[in-house]
Amino acid sequence: MSELDGRVCVVTGGGRGIGAAVAARFAAEGGRVAVLDLDGAEDTRARLGGDARAYRLDVTDEAGVVDVARRVVDDLGGVDVLVNNAGIGRLGPSMSFPVSDFRASLDVMVTGVFLCSREFGRAMREGGGGAIVNVSSINGLVAFPMRLAYSAAKAGVISMTKVLATEWASYGIRVNAVAPGNTETEMVREAIDQGLIDVDTYLRHTPLGRFAQPEEQAEAVLYLACDRSRYLTGQVIAPDGGWTAFGWVPWSGDPDAPSVGR
Ligand SMILES: NC(=O)c1ccc[n+]([C@@H]2O[C@H](COP(=O)([O-])OP(=O)(O)OC[C@H]3O[C@@H](n4cnc5c(N)ncnc54)[C@H](O)[C@@H]3O)[C@@H](O)[C@H]2O)c1
Numbered sequence: 410m411s412e413l414d415g416r417v418c419v420v421t422g423g424g425r426g427i428g429a430a431v432a433a434r435f436a437a438e439g440g441r442v443a444v445l446d447l448d449g450a451e452d453t454r455a456r457l458g459g460d461a462r463a464y465r466l467d468v469t470d471e472a473g474v475v476d477v478a479r480r481v482v483d484d485l486g487g488v489d490v491l492v493n494n495a496g497i498g499r500l501g502p503s504m505s506f507p508v509s510d511f512r513a514s515l516d517v518m519v520t521g522v523f524l525c526s527r528e529f530g531r532a533m534r535e536g537g538g539g540a541i542v543n544v545s546s547i548n549g550l551v552a553f554p555m556r557l558a559y560s561a562a563k564a565g566v567i568s569m570t571k572v573l574a575t576e577w578a579s580y581g582i583r584v585n586a587v588a589p590g591n592t593e594t595e596m597v598r599e600a601i602d603q604g605l606i607d608v609d610t611y612l613r614h615t616p617l618g619r620f621a622q623p624e625e626q627a628e629a630v631l632y633l634a635c636d637r638s639r640y641l642t643g644q645v646i647a648p649d650g651g652w653t654a655f656g657w658v659p660w661s662g663d664p665d666a667p668s669v670g671r
Contacts, residue, residue: 411438411439412438412439412631412635412636412637413435413438413440413489413490413631413635414439415439415440415441416439416440416441416489416490417443417481417485417486417489418432418435418440418441418489418490418491418492418634419442419445419488419491419525420432420435420442420443420444420445420494421468421491421492421494421495421525422445422468422494422495422496422544423442423445423446423449423450423492423494424444424446424447424448424449424450424452424453425446425449425452425453425594426594426596426623427544427592427594427626427627428444428492428495428544429444429449429453429456429623430622430624430626431626431627431630432444432457432461433453433456433457433624433627434624434627434628434630435490436457436459436461438631438635441459441460441461441485443462443463443464443481443484443485444457444461444462444463444464445463445464445468445495446463446465446495447467450463450466451463451465460485462484462485464481468493468495468517468521468522468525469516469517469520469524471524474521474524474528478528478529478532481529481532482532487532487535487536488532488533488536489533489536489539489540490539490540490541491525491526491529491530491539491540491542492541492543492544492630492634493521493522493526493541493543493544494544494630495517495518495521496517496544496546496596497513497514497518497596498559498596498599499511499558499559500555500556500559500600501555501605502555503555503557506557510558511557511558514558514559514561514562515558515561515562515565517562518559518562518563518565519566522565522569523569526541526569526584529541530577530582533580533581533582534577534581537581538581538582538583539582539583540584540585540633540634540635540638541570541573541582541585542585542586542587542630543569543570543584543585543586543587544566544586544587544589544626544630545563545564545566545567545586545588545645546559546560546588547590547647547649547652548560548563549562549563549564549565549566549567549588550564550567550645550647551653563588567588567645570584570585570586570643570645571643574643575643578642583639583641583642584642584643585633585638585642585643585645585646586644586645586646587626587630587646587647587648588646588647588648588653589621589629589647589648589649590647590648590653591606591611591615591620591621591652592621592622593621593622594623597620613662614652614655614657615650615651615652615655616652616654616655617650617651618662619650620650621648626648628648632646633646
């Protein structure tokens with residue numbers, strides 16, 4: 410049986426990367442997907458085919474979010490699942506970080522999550538309930554230098570996840586989050602090109618020894634969106650290859666290496 414048979418699933422930032430992988434996974438599970446993005450929503454819709462829809466949207470624009478939420482309900486008959494995935498990566502040293510980049514980070518990843526949750530959440534309540542999955546980051550859980558605004562925004566996403574989970578449970582709306590580790594998307598490729606991620610160092614701190622694929626994040630998002638997770642709300646799961654579990658010590662990576670310090 411398909412996990413999302415006929416359910417209306419809204420994915421912000423679905424034009425590329427993790428959002429596009431989520432949209433594809435949802436469509437494969439019978440979801441009727443609405444792809445929302447500043448750019449690329451139509452490309453994803455064309456790849457999905459079927460009854461997928463594309464909407465051009467800046468999640469920071471209140472009037473735009475109100476309008477798209479109304480159009481999605483008119484076009485597809487309601488909303489069952491919302492994935493707040495749209496995000497931007499503005500990184501750099503905190504001592505010289507431009508306030509415009511700080512504000513933009515909070516606007517997209519905090520205000521945008523709030524606005525989409527408010528508008529699509531209201532439609533969910535009218536339909537008797539639903540599931541919201543927010544895309545945070547391991548940066549919202551633990552400290553990374555050079556990522557002040559991004560980390561603050563992603564910690565905000567986790568906080569909003571917990572608040573909305575408690576506030577909207579009586580409407581039948583579950584709210585959970587994923588906190589991905591580094592995943593092979595253009596956002597990460599750009600950060601590597603700018604020298605903001607040292608791949609070898611990152612991978613030495615990653616027990617599973619590799620970056621995630623967008624499809625692996627989509628699998629976790631699907632779990633939180635579908636009925637298999639029906640008793641979960643207010644939770645954060647981190648598909649990060651073990652990154653946040655690993656308190657850093659220099660080691661060879663060989664579990665059979667002779668013990669030290671005897
Ligand atoms: N790639 C990673 O390693 C990683 C790790 C942890 C968390 N995340 C988070 O996952 C999400 C997706 O990241 P990705 O790697 O696929 O990035 P990406 O840059 O490939 O895709 C992000 C998408 O969001 C859209 N977007 C940006 N601002 C928007 C706005 N104002 N309104 C609407 N759409 C907007 C972009 O157009 C783009 O299509 C983000 O929230 C990101 O912070 C990514």
